[in-house]
Amino acid sequence: MDDSDPTPPVDLPSDVADCLRGLDGHDLREAIVYAQELLRARSEQLPDVEPGAGEEVVRVLEHEGYTEVHMRHQRDDGASGAVYVYHVTTEPHRDGKRRHWSLVGRVEDRDDAGSADGTGPSDPEE
Numbered sequence: 001m002d003d004s005d006p007t008p009p010v011d012l013p014s015d016v017a018d019c020l021r022g023l024d025g026h027d028l029r030e031a032i033v034y035a036q037e038l039l040r041a042r043s044e045q046l047p048d049v050e051p052g053a054g055e056e057v058v059r060v061l062e063h064e065g066y067t068e069v070h071m072r073h074q075r076d077d078g079a080s081g082a083v084y085v086y087h088v089t090t091e092p093h094r095d096g097k098r099r100h101w102s103l104v105g106r107v108e109d110r111d112d113a114g115s116a117d118g119t120g121p122s123d124p125e126e
Helices: 014-021 025-042
Strands: 055-063 066-074 080-093 096-107
Touching: 066 096
Parallel strands: none
Antiparallel strands: 055 066, 066 080, 080 096
């Protein structure tokens, strides 16, 4: 093991860690893609996305491997707030399946959080 290599997780079998350590950058990225696909294939879908208190689901789009959720959050004063996009994945955990929410960013409030033509999220950098 090279001194610059990170220590593998305790629960990762040593033969898997040794194999990964021998891969170049391209093959490591391919291994990550494959591992993520395996996780998705073994995951069961959880029930539909339900908003919490002060939240409104504006749009839900299913994609290969994740669900794109456009969520409006109510401001502290009760007024309707900004819409944010999240990528939601279902991941297995020791105590069952869980959703993992990754914030993509804020969306301009055009056409229910979609682009000007209504086909998808607008670019927050526009």
